[in-house]
Amino acid sequence: MGGARKxxxxxxxxxxxxxxxxxxxxxxxxxxxxxxxxxxxxGLVLPAQLTMLAVVLAPTLIAIYLSVTDWQPTAGVPWYxxxxxxxxxxxxxxxxxxxxxxxxxxxxxxxxxxxxELAIAIGLALLFLDEWPWRKLAVSVLILPMMxxxxxxxxAFFMLFNDRGPINHxxxxxxxRSFEFSWLSDPNWALAPIVLCEIWQWxxxxxxxxxxGFTNLLQNQIRxxxxxxxSRVRIFFRIMLPLLMPVIxxxxxxxxxxxxxxxxxxxxxxxxxPGASTETISMxxxxxxxxxxxxxxxxxxALLVLVVVVSICLALSRPLKRHHG
Amino acid sequence: xxxxxxTTNKGRRRFMQGAAAVAGLALAPGYVMRPxxxxxxxAMDTVHTDAAKAAKELAAGRAVTLxxxxxxxxxxxxxxxADKWTEETGITVEYIEVPxxxxxxxxxLEAVAKTGAFDISLPATxxxxxxxxxxxxxxxxxxxxxxxxxxxxxxSLYSTGDYYKGSLYGYQTDGDTYVMFYLKDWLENAExxxxxxxxxGYALKVPDTWQELDxxxxxxxxPDKGMFGGALYRTQYFIxxxxxxxxxxxxxxxxxxxLNPQINNxxxxxxxxxxxxxxxxxxxxxxxxxxxxxxxAYGQGDKFCNIGWGGTQKYLNSDKSKVKGKLAFGNTPGGxxxxxxxKTPYFNWGWNYVVSSVSRDPEIAYLFTLYxxxxxxxxxxxxxxxxxxxxxxxxxxxxxxxxxxxxxEFLAAHEASMRDSxxxxxxxxxxxxxxxxxxxxxxxxxxxxxPKEALDEVAEAWNRLTRRMGKRxxxxxxxxxxxxxxxxxxxxLA
Numbered sequence: 001m002g003g004a005r006k007x008x009x010x011x012x013x014x015x016x017x018x019x020x021x022x023x024x025x026x027x028x029x030x031x032x033x034x035x036x037x038x039x040x041x042x043g044l045v046l047p048a049q050l051t052m053l054a055v056v057l058a059p060t061l062i063a064i065y066l067s068v069t070d071w072q073p074t075a076g077v078p079w080y081x082x083x084x085x086x087x088x089x090x091x092x093x094x095x096x097x098x099x100x101x102x103x104x105x106x107x108x109x110x111x112x113x114x115x116x117e118l119a120i121a122i123g124l125a126l127l128f129l130d131e132w133p134w135r136k137l138a139v140s141v142l143i144l145p146m147m148x149x150x151x152x153x154x155x156a157f158f159m160l161f162n163d164r165g166p167i168n169h170x171x172x173x174x175x176x177r178s179f180e181f182s183w184l185s186d187p188n189w190a191l192a193p194i195v196l197c198e199i200w201q202w203x204x205x206x207x208x209x210x211x212x213g214f215t216n217l218l219q220n221q222i223r224x225x226x227x228x229x230x231s232r233v234r235i236f237f238r239i240m241l242p243l244l245m246p247v248i249x250x251x252x253x254x255x256x257x258x259x260x261x262x263x264x265x266x267x268x269x270x271x272x273x274p275g276a277s278t279e280t281i282s283m284x285x286x287x288x289x290x291x292x293x294x295x296x297x298x299x300x301x302a303l304l305v306l307v308v309v310v311s312i313c314l315a316l317s318r319p320l321k322r323h324h325g
Numbered sequence: 326x327x328x329x330x331x332t333t334n335k336g337r338r339r340f341m342q343g344a345a346a347v348a349g350l351a352l353a354p355g356y357v358m359r360p361x362x363x364x365x366x367x368a369m370d371t372v373h374t375d376a377a378k379a380a381k382e383l384a385a386g387r388a389v390t391l392x393x394x395x396x397x398x399x400x401x402x403x404x405x406x407a408d409k410w411t412e413e414t415g416i417t418v419e420y421i422e423v424p425x426x427x428x429x430x431x432x433x434l435e436a437v438a439k440t441g442a443f444d445i446s447l448p449a450t451x452x453x454x455x456x457x458x459x460x461x462x463x464x465x466x467x468x469x470x471x472x473x474x475x476x477x478x479x480x481s482l483y484s485t486g487d488y489y490k491g492s493l494y495g496y497q498t499d500g501d502t503y504v505m506f507y508l509k510d511w512l513e514n515a516e517x518x519x520x521x522x523x524x525x526g527y528a529l530k531v532p533d534t535w536q537e538l539d540x541x542x543x544x545x546x547x548p549d550k551g552m553f554g555g556a557l558y559r560t561q562y563f564i565x566x567x568x569x570x571x572x573x574x575x576x577x578x579x580x581x582x583x584l585n586p587q588i589n590n591x592x593x594x595x596x597x598x599x600x601x602x603x604x605x606x607x608x609x610x611x612x613x614x615x616x617x618x619x620x621x622a623y624g625q626g627d628k629f630c631n632i633g634w635g636g637t638q639k640y641l642n643s644d645k646s647k648v649k650g651k652l653a654f655g656n657t658p659g660g661x662x663x664x665x666x667x668k669t670p671y672f673n674w675g676w677n678y679v680v681s682s683v684s685r686d687p688e689i690a691y692l693f694t695l696y697x698x699x700x701x702x703x704x705x706x707x708x709x710x711x712x713x714x715x716x717x718x719x720x721x722x723x724x725x726x727x728x729x730x731x732x733x734e735f736l737a738a739h740e741a742s743m744r745d746s747x748x749x750x751x752x753x754x755x756x757x758x759x760x761x762x763x764x765x766x767x768x769x770x771x772x773x774x775x776p777k778e779a780l781d782e783v784a785e786a787w788n789r790l791t792r793r794m795g796k797r798x799x800x801x802x803x804x805x806x807x808x809x810x811x812x813x814x815x816x817x818l819a
Contacts, residue, residue, distance in 0.1 A: 070793070073433040074455040074753060098764075163609040185559070185612030187771050271561055274612060275767040290430050292757040293455070 067300035072293045082296065089300035098276055099301060102284040103308070109191065109280060110259045113198045114252060120199070121206035121251075125214050126236075128207075139211075143204040150201065154268035157197040158184070161269070187277035190270050194278060197265045202258070206251055213247030214240065249319045256316060260309055281305055369474040373699040376472065377413035380692040389686055390417045391693055394431060394443035396676065397422040402498075402712035403447075406702045410693060418693075429456065435683065436461035444684035445693055450486035450497065450675040451749040451756075454802060457489045458753050463680040465493040468691040480700060482717055482743035483672050485809050486751060490802050495677035496698040498706065500717035502742040503570065503671045504735070505538075506623065506631040506641065507531060507653040511545060520544070531655040533666050535571050538630065538658045539599060542606035545629040554606030556623040556631040559770055560615060564600075565763035566673050567632065571596040573669040573747055574660030578807060578818050584800045586787045588762070589780035597769055597776040604770055612770075624648055632657065634674070635715030638735045654738035656745075667817050672746035676714070717743065745811045752802055754794045761786040 038046065062079075067089055071082030093099050128139060145153065160167050161183040172179035183189050217240060225235045241248075263282040266272060272279035272287070279287075285305075288298040367375040395403055400420060407418040421443055423431050429452035435442060436459035448456060456462050478484045483502065487495050511517060512529050521544050522528045532538040542554030557567060572579070575592035587593065604611065608628050610618060616636070623631040624646035631637070641648055659668035678694035680687050696702055700720040707714050708726045721727050722736050731739070750758055765779040774782075791799050810818065 073437050074458045076436075076458050076460045079437065163613065180609050182609055182612055185771070187773060273561060273764075273767055274559075274771050275773060276764050277771075277773075287760065290427075292754070292760065293430075293433055294757075 063299045063302060066296050067303050069296040071296040073295065074293055079295070085296070089297050090304070092297065093301055093304060098279065099284060101276065102279045102281045103305070105191070105279065106260060106262070106281040109195055109198070109262060110256055113195050113202075113259050113262075114255045116195075116199050117203045117206040117255060118210075118248065118252065120203050121210045124203075124207045125210035128211055129214055143208060145201045146204040148201065150264035151268060153201045154197055154265040157193050157200075157265070158269050161193040184270050185274050187274055190274065190278045194262070194265045194269050197269065198259060198262060202255060206255060209247060209251040209254075210244070213244045217243050245319055249316055253313060253316045256312060257309060260305075260312075366470070367472050367474050367695075369476050369480070369700075372474050372477065373696050373702050374413070376692045376696040376699065377410060379472065380410075380416060380689045380696070381414045383686070383689050383692070384414065384416055388417075389689060390419055391445060391686070391690055392419045392421060392443040394421045394423065394428065394446040394681075396425045396428050396447060398425065399447060399676065399712055399714065401709035402706040402714040403697070405709065406697045406706050407693075409702065409705070410696055416689065416693075432456055432461050432681075433459050435681065439683050441681075441683045441685060443681055444686060444690040446679050446681060447498070447676045448495075448679060450495075450501075450677045451673070451751060453486060453494055453677060453679070454489050454751050454753045454755060456679070457494055461682055462494045463682050463684070463687050463691070465495070465680065465691060465694075468688060469493050472692065472695055477695075477699075480718055480720075481698070482719070482740065483675070483746050485672070485746075485748045485806075486675060486677060488805070488809070489751070491805055495679035496694050497675055497717055498678050498698050498703060498714055499674075499676040500715040500721075500739065500743050501634050501672060501674035501676075502715075502739065502746045503566070503632055503634065503657050503673060504638070504738050504742055505531070505655045505657055506633060506637065507655065508626065508629055508648065509651050509653045511629055512653055517544070531653055532658050533668075534660055535574060535596075535599060535658045536661075539603045539606070542603060542629060546606040551627050553608040553628040554630070555603070555611075556608055556619055556628040557603070557611060558614075558619060558632070559604055559607065559612040559767070561767075562759060562763055564766045564770060565759050566671065568596060568600050568762070568766055569673075569749075570657045570669055570671045570747075571600055571660075573671075573814070573818070574658065574662075574667055576660065576662035576667055576817055576819055578810075579750065580803055582804075582807075584791055584796060584803050586784035588787070589777065589784040593780050594776045597766065597780060600766070601770050601776070620646075626651070635731060635735075635739065636713050638731050638739075639710060642730070642732050642735070650732075652734070654735050656738065656742045662817050665817060667814065668745065669814055670742035670746045671749075672743070673749050675717075715739070745813060747810055747814055748806060751806055752794070752799055754790055757790055758787060761790070 036043075066079060066082070068084055068086050069079075069082035070085045070089070071077075071079050075082070124142065128135060159165055162168075163180055163182045167183070168179050168181060171181075181189075183193050221239050221243070222235060225239055230238070261282055262280050263286065266278055266280050266283045267286075270278040272283045281301075285298050285301055288294045288301065367379070393403060393407070400422065403420065407420075411417050428446065429448045432446055432448055432452075433455065436456070453462070478487070481487075481497055483500065484497050487493055487497055512531070514529075518529045521541070524544070525540050527537075529541060529544075530537075532541060544554075545552055546554035558564060569579075572588065572593050575596055577587050577590065577592050579586065579588050581587055608622060610622055614622060616633075619631070620633060620637045620640045622628070623633075623637075624641055626647040640646060641652060643649065656668055656670040659666045661667075678697055680690040680694060684690045697706065700718050703714075703718055704720055704724050704727070706712070707716050707721050708724065708730070710730045716722055716727060716731070716736065716739060722740050728736060749755065752758065762783050765774065765783045768774040769776050769779045807815070
């Protein structure tokens with residue numbers, strides 16, 4: 001562009017001084033300068049933005065449209081010609097006992113699993129703060145579960161909690177007689193193996209986040225507290241934990257969102273049964289969309305879930321906002 | 326008599342009457358109107374060679390490749406036939422395998438995307454109504470008129486699922502009827518026999534009714550001694566399937582003539598109460614184990630009875646099983662309706678060859694389906710001991726290799742069951758109808774709901790489903806489906 005401007009600049013007096021040249025350049029019309037259609041900086045980010053639009057915005061808009069239709073692939077009409085039912089899907093969902101139960105059940109799983117993961121992870125992270133022999137190896141072993149394919153982990157828990165599996169065998173050994181209990185087919189207990197599987201597999205991630213958080217805490221306040229004679233418990237609750245809050249909030253946010261989507265463990269262990277007593281929201285939506293093909297209805301369900309998840313995220317991110325002023 | 330159960334003109338006339346009833350409801354009467362002149366169609370004896378020849382002519386030197394979308398694990402059944410097809414026609418075949426439970430989903434997605442990813446597919450039979458309504462299946466009436474030999478469908482022991490609203494949409498290629506398994510040693514044990522007959526007034530035998538079976542399960546159930554009454558399923562859809570047979574055996578269709586659910590009537594409630602009562606005589610894994618775990622557990626030889634398909638027998642008749650050669654077989658038990666014992670064996674899965682509406686060569690694809698389900702070729706397909714296509718044509722029951730795989734005793738029970746099987750609920754939205762049912766049944770089985778309350782809720786949900794699916798359209802198919810129930814069953818069901 002600069003070059004173009006120089007080429008356009010008339011040089012009437014070849015012997016003219018530099019100052020005059022500069023003045024002339026500043027006042028000369030720029031009618032011959034070609035402006036690019038897209039500014040350079042915009043051009044750089046445009047492909048990424050368009051990709052984002054294609055993969056996020058377009059499907060979201062389609063989902064919103066579908067949520068007000070009654071479209072099913074089995075209807076024999078393309079989705080863009082589906083019958084509009086306006087807000088009847090949302091109305092039906094409000095009275096769909098199975099959907100509401102699945103939502104509450106999922107929230108229960110999220111709360112129980114994530115709180116347990118956090119508590120165990122903090123405990124383990126504290127253990128690993130000091131240097132001790134084989135520490136690095138122990139960390140490696142501890143994070144192994146999260147590297148296992150979720151379906152395999154669920155399969156292992158299916159075997160563990162089978163009515164003739166090791167869990168029953170161990171309980172039998174402990175109580176001194178044969179113990180047979182169908183964990184996965186008892187409506188009151190079937191959720192427990194699912195939650196345990198989730199905790200077992202994802203506590204390592206929480207542990208890594210907590211360990212990183214603890215390791216990066218500023219030591220000045222802790223040292224000062226030690227010098228002033230504060231107990232270890234007091235230091236933990238009054239200094240370390242408050243300082244760690246942003247990390248905890250992020251960890252809860254990540255794990256909360258992830259656990260809300262729990263599917264593999266439910267699918268492998270119980271398929272939502274017995275009855276619908278372990279059906280989580282993902283399982284409900286999987287059945288609705290890919291078994292019964294009620295795409296419109298499930299799009300409406302998904303939008304409602306999105307509202308719930310975003311609300312939870314906003315609630316969890318408030319401490320972060322406070323932390324950053 | 327249904328279309329699949331007779332070679333007589335009487336049977337066909339009956340079917341035509343049923344289909345005509347459907348046509349009266351303003352249907353496209355494809356099957357009814359289809360000319361069936363032997364002159365136009367291929368000959369039954371040489372149908373496979375003739376179909377191959379016709380396909381070769383249609384291809385006319387073009388490099389045609391047929392793509393088959395099939396459930397994983399069926400390659401052993403499909404490939405030997407496809408290899409012969411390629412040999413005879415020069416038309417190559419490509420296989421696209423998808424997980425067992427996902428093939429119908431893939432097809433419905435193809436109905437939306439229309440990519441032409443496959444020409445032929447092997448969906449589960451119960452999904453055909455949904456697939457037809459989605460527009461992904463070719464109506465085969467025209468092709469059948471042109472090529473299908475006289476008696477081709479009659480020779481197939483079960484072809485009810487091939488039709489939807491009177492038109493042909495596929496060819497059954499797997500005989501998935503339910504068969505009962507019993508431990509012969511236990512049935513023939515003199516001491517057990519005496520104890521049982523003293524209590525019940527009749528001897529141990531392959532039971533004719535569910536009441537008899539339940540009594541036998543109760544008799545043999547001694548968990549403290551490591552003996553269990555049965556290995557029947559209480560998981561997912563299996564529980565709904567068992568109730569479906571128990572309910573039909575009490576003499577009722579699931580819907581009345583106006584598509585109002587009858588499942589919550591007295592018979593339905595009684596059937597459910599009996600099913601739940603029988604649960605106490607099952608082995609501990611009944612509520613968790615799926616198909617493979619089930620037959621492995623039954624293969625231990627400590628459970629009196631089991632229910633299953635041909636695949637179950639393939640395992641139980643193998644060296645891995647402790648009950649090989651020690652089993653007695655029977656149809657699913659029936660029920661006492663008036664002075665008659667009503668038997669309602671049940672065809673609850675099966676795979677169908679169908680043609681994609683997006684196929685570029687639908688006629689050649691159709692000829693492949695005709696070729697693959699012909700008596701000669703289907704025998705080759707069913708022979709594969711590792712596959713899961715079970716016998717479905719008369720010829721299969723005479724093949725030495727198939728007899729060796731399944732055992733003559735099992736095949737006798739299987740053939741009888743195939744001939745009189747009641748169909749699944751072949752309505753649009755079958756999955757939704759059954760899911761509502763199975764959730765309710767499981768809720769009752771685990772004690773969360775009372776039978777009447779649960780079935781009333783199911784009936785209400787079914788009414789909503791029917792309204793959503795379009796009652797008029799559903800009624801057309803229901804009227805048609807009722808007309809092709811096995812004749813002996815149809816005469817008794819109300």
